[in-house]
Amino acid sequence: MNENNSIWDNFINKYNLSKTIRFELKPVGKTIDFIKENGLIEEDKQREKDFNEVKKIMDEYYVEFIENCLKNIKLDLSDLQEYYTIYFELKKDKYNSDLKKQFKNIQKKIANNMYQQIKDVDNFNNIFDEKFVNVVLPKWLKEKGREQDEMLLSKFKKWTTYFDGFFNNRQNVLSNDLIPTSIFYRIVVDNLPIFLDNIAKYDKLKKINGFPLESIEKNFAKYLNNVSLDYFFSLENFNNLLNQEGIDLFNLILGGYVENNSKICGLNESINLYSQKPENKETSKQLKQLIMMPLYKQILTEKKSFSEKFGIIQDNQELVNLIDDIYTNNYVLNFDNLQKLIKNLNEYDLNQIYVNTLSLQKISKSIFKDLFVIRNGLKEFIKNKEHIKSDKKSEKKLEEILNQKYFSIFEIQEGVKLLKLSKEGNSFSDNFMIDYFLENINDKLFENIKNNYNQFKSINVNHLTKITSEDIQTIKTLLDSLKELFDYIKPLYVNLNIGTNTKIQEAYNLDSLFYIEFNKIYNAFSVIIPTYNKVRNYVTKKQKNVKKFKLNFNCPVLLKGWDVTKEPENHSVLFRKDGDYYLGIMPKGHTHMFSNIENIDNDGEYYEKMVYKQISDASKDIQNLFVKDNKTQRIVGRKEKEGDNKGKNVELENARKKYLPEDIQEIKKKKSYLRSSPSFNEADKNRFIDYYKERVIEYYQWFNFKFKESEEYLDFNDFIKDVDNQGYKIEFIKINEQFIMDSVNTGKLYLFQIYNKDFSKNKCESNKNSKPNLHTIYWEELFSEENLKDVIYKLNGEGEIFYRECSKAIPKEVTHPKNIPITNKNPINNKQTSIFPYDLIKDKRYTEDKFLFHCPITINFKQNNMLKGFNQQIISYLKENNVTILSIDRGERHLLYYTLLDLQGNIIKSGSLNLVSDDVKRQWNYHDLLDQREKERDKARKDWMPIEAIKNLKEGYLSKIIHDISKMVIENNSIIILEDLNFGFKNGRFKIEKQVYQKFEKMLIDKLNYLVFKDKPKTEVGGSLKGYQLTDKFVTFNRLKKQSGILFYVDAKYTSAIDPTTGFFDMIYPSYTYVDNSIALFKKFNYIKYNTKEDLFEFNFNFSKFNTELKLYKDNWSIWSNGVKLVNYRNPNKNNEWETKEVIVNNQLKKLFGDYKINYDNDEDLIPQIISNTTADFHKQLIENLKLVLKLRNSRINSDDDYILSCVKNKDGVFFDSRESSNNLPKNGDENGAYNIGIKGIILLNKIRENKEIKKITKEEYINYLIKRGK
DSSP: OOTTOOGGGGOBSOOOEEEEEEEEEEEOTTHHHHHHHTTHHHHHHHHHHHHHHHHHHHHHHHHHHHHHHHHTOOOOHHHHHHHHHHHHHHHHSTTOHHHHHHHHHHHHHHHHHHHHHHTTSTTGGGSSSHHIIIIIHHHHHHHTTOHHHHHHHHTTTTOGGGGHHHHHHHHHHTOSSOOTTSHHHIIIIIIHHHHHHHHHHHHHHHTSTTOOHHHHHHHTHHHHTTOOHHHHTSGGGGGGGSSHHHHHHHHHHHHOEEETTEEEOOHHHHHHHHHTSGGGTTTHHHHHTTOOOOOOOOTTOSOOOHHHHHOSOOSHHHHHHHHHHHIIIIIGGGHHHHHHHHHTGGGSOGGGOEEEGGGHHHHHHHHHSOTTHHHHHHHHHHHHHHTOOSSHHHHHHHHHHHTSSEEEHHHHHHHHHHTTOOOTTOOOOTTHHHHHHHHHSSHHHHHHHHHHHHHHHTOOGGGOSSOOHHHHHHHHHHHHHHHHHHHHHGGGOOOSOOTTOOHHHHHOOOOHHHHHHHHHHHHHHTTHHHHHHHHHHHHTTOOOOOOOEEEOTTOTTTTSOOBGGGHHHHTEEEEEETTEEEEEEOOTTOTTTTTTOOOOOSOSSEEEEEEEEEOSOHHHHGGGEEEETTEEEEOOOOOBSSSTTBTOOHHHHHHHHHHSOHHHHHHHHHTTTSTTSTTOOHHHHHHHHHHHHHHHHHHOTTSOOOOOOGGGSSSHHHHHHHHHHHSEEEEEEEEEHHHHHHHHHTTSOEEEEEEOGGGOSOOOGGGTTOOOOHHHHHHHHHTOHHHHHSOSEEEOSOOEEEEEOOOTTSOOOOSBOTTSOEEOOOTTOSOOEEOOSSOBOTTGGGSSOEEEEEEEEEESTTSOOOOSSHHHHHHHHHHHSOOEEEEEEEOSSSSEEEEEEOTTSOEEEEEESSEEEOTTOOEEEHHHHHHHHHHHHHHHHHHTOOOOOOHHHHHHHHHHHHHHHHHHHHHHTEEEEEEOTTTTOOOTTOSSOHHHHHHHHHHHHHHHHSBOOTTSOTTSTTSTTSOBOOSOOOOOGGGTTTEETTEEEEOOTTSSSSOTTTOOOOOSOOOOSOHHHHHHHHHTSSEEEEETTTTEEEEEEEHHHHOSSOOOSOOEEEEEOOSEEEEEEEEGGGTTEEEEEEEEHHHHHHHHHHHTTOOOTTSOOOHHHHHHOOOHHHHHHHHHHHHHHHOOEEEOTTSSOEEEEEEEEOTTSSEEEGGGOOTTSOOSHHHHHHHHHHHHHHHHHHHHHTTOOOOOOOHHHHHHHHHHHTO
16 A cells, blocks of 8 residues: 555545535625515515414414324223332332333333324324415314414415424424423323322322311312212323313312302312311321322423513613513512421421432532532431442442432431531531521522612613613622522422433422422522523623524525526526626516526626536436337326325326336336345346336436446346436536626526635735635535536535624624734734734624525435445454554543554554644644633623623634544544543533533534545545545434444543553542441551551552452552642632642651551551551541542643652552653643543454454453553
């Protein structure tokens, strides 16, 4: 192989893929004048509004349709009984994986049963397409006498494609997949568990002597329709509670109703009143636990969301009205109820009132001045309750329980009691959680809110042309205080509807009396979050992104296709002139203006008009070709809509009988022309192809077909594919420029230049040598001579034009006048200033009305749409070809870090991806840029000042590094190893958060779907006509699994804080809880000695004593108290700012042992002395020092100091220190993470070559690989 070639040169032309390329459209001549004169923009703007109104009408129909369907559904009683049994077993044993699996299966079974019943209902198949718009919905509106709505809907008779996205969304409502937006999810996952809990409560109510069930049944007889309460609370009755009518009835029975100005108590109020009777005082608490939870409303019947109700704030008056509305109607009305609820918190069952786990650190810090007291308490509580042992399996179970979403107040308070914390100098009581809510949700807070509201009311909005900074601070102060109140109650909210996770409903018994009242208050107060965001966005003028809407130019099928015969129907044509491209839209009345136009011969000024021809679908079209009247004709016909022949295409059937030769009819009948058919016959295939070759050549005379011999085709489908490939042609004819411009200037043609910066005539000196962007390259290749000879890029229909109005909030002012030097902001740019020959206007694109053009294309048009088998091709190729490993990791000091490894694990090269450059050698440090932008945004956000966008900066960064990564892949014959997002992805200290990392991952996959290097000649591998195809098509993140082409995903655990020369990591995870546990821990060590020769403490242990599940190649280890460790902490004397201190652990251990009279310098084992000391402070300090001994990664705050320092000796007898490592090993912490991700890549590649399945690389495999490698 030539040294300049890459092993990936073979991966071109693998599959086709679709892309949408985007441009601006610049109106030419009087185009914009005629567009405005004809009201086309306003018409489509109104159509967008009408579209939103029609969607509401459609939802009314869907609600009624769903209501009627659910009314007639009957669930199998045995399925409900099975659900009932599993549900209550699971409540007793909530971590039982078998029960969870059974529960999931019965949920799916019931949902699918309902779906099967609904899909057979009339109109089910006609409510998500054009028939819904033109048949079903008009009929429904007519029956209801809604003439105005009929008229509104009729506007979309020819515009049904507008609703494609909406129909997809509404199909989810009737999806039998258990997704939260489905009616079946609402029934099976949300409401059925609530109903079952209420049945259990009802059964208990029946056993209470004196409870007025008979009286309640009598009061609700007219609603119960002569059925008893016993039946109402039976499994069989759940069939009547599926739709909203049934749900409303159920909730009415619980809540009661008003009749003749008198309240008729429902079950819940009756329980509450009964529990308050003096004779029931002792059982009052137990009685209140029988208060029942109402059912959730059915999908699409919920009240409008806050966002739908208020939308985007448009003006100052709306701003004030919004704030006034939520204060008056959401907050003031609930102040007293909240105070009463919190003051009586102790009267409820604290074992059934929960706190969100995410809030526990903050609460712990507030009460105990320590983030982890509550978590440590819960650990002890769970250990006692679940009898957790110290083995790995039990520890895993402990972690699973600790990661649940909620813990009860009782569990939290009891757990902290187990810690036996000293109360000396502390003010917390045993009921510290209740105290926390009482102390924070107090009269002072409510008084402060009221004062802030009065201050807000002093703003006179009627005299405001602009909100002042003082007004903004007044508004912010009020909303901050409302948000503060909400933040205090938020931890008590239990979300019963989180995604597809039913664990909440399975595992948590809620105090109904508390949560019925609390949820009302929470729902009222929760509007503060969207309000806060809307108001902040409005006052900070974050209004650049004015919403665009689609333009149609009075043509429902605008840009649907480009075929020359369809131009009059689709109203669209393309031109080019002097290297520029133009889109022409022909208005009604002028759509045939180019139908008979001829190519001009003179050399005067001209436009070239595209003449596009394509056989749209050969598989459908070719067999509709017949010889009639001595010439080949196409007969399509259509299916009969009614009568005896309903569903049959009689015309086409008759044509086949009349015009097809008998032998062709027979071959067609037997399907012997298809290799997949049992009747396949080579001679029949050849005859069939021969016949249709003649038809194709005669009918499609536009194309210069060059077919193979019929024997060379695998079967007829192979021939069809060849017709498709050759049935695409683009030519250009010359049209007099004067004719075009006269048409434009008389309103017969709307002409737009297709534009981006690459077509600009104003390129400044620094950009003159820059390469065009890929969209420009793709666009120009569509029409290039080389492409049209052997088509790679194909122009598709279904294009769209959008219009975006200018933002009124951004003034169109010159920021930097032309020809005046501008100081460069980039500190690493050697060029201090830049000069532009034109005026610069900040955010100019938002100061002008814009026409936008989205155009779909296909790349590798002639290849198959291959979604299966590509990954396997790569795997097979890797077995035979040597590669390098390019591993990429998110860093703590770097945005991303890479290492390039050979297959022995040596670093070929590595580096930070902070610094990027472009094609003209300009450089940017994106780490610093993003850091600075984030600080500016954070300050602006806190001060409610205008916020600069960061999204484009991040995307710009990703785009540049992806180019660099792609280049390394080709130059070094690499595969790429990335962190698997599905394995406990943590944001933590990393500079790249999950959302951005996912974007990076998707952009990288998209880039490698068709990798083009702009500096490569177009016909070379890697050029625009021979792009590399190295990844599979992206579908969803969930479907990525372990591979996408040359991208492989590994678990990033244990890759950062690990010794790359020995495989040692923190194998002990010491944590102090109490003395006995600490003693038990140190008993597991073989010995702990002070080595006088080394002047270090040595802790020797067998790993198997600490972990019985993991079998390591090396069991015995010695760890040493060597080196300086860096400890980061919050300095209370500096406003809790982070600082770093250097710790010499060896010295600290000497001092600790000296302070507690432990004699360590006699070369004896120290364990007997350690375990005989029962002082808590000694063991706490010893554990903390052991943690530091085991600490491998050391990072200094606000510094580049970030190193790996091992506590074990490697084969050379030295402690690995990344600061002094050789060139083939990591030199810092981030590099260590990337390096070990690469090591996992090597293990994965070895598995591939050993024909093993690519599964998760186990911790055991990975650690043992490093251990053996270090021997």
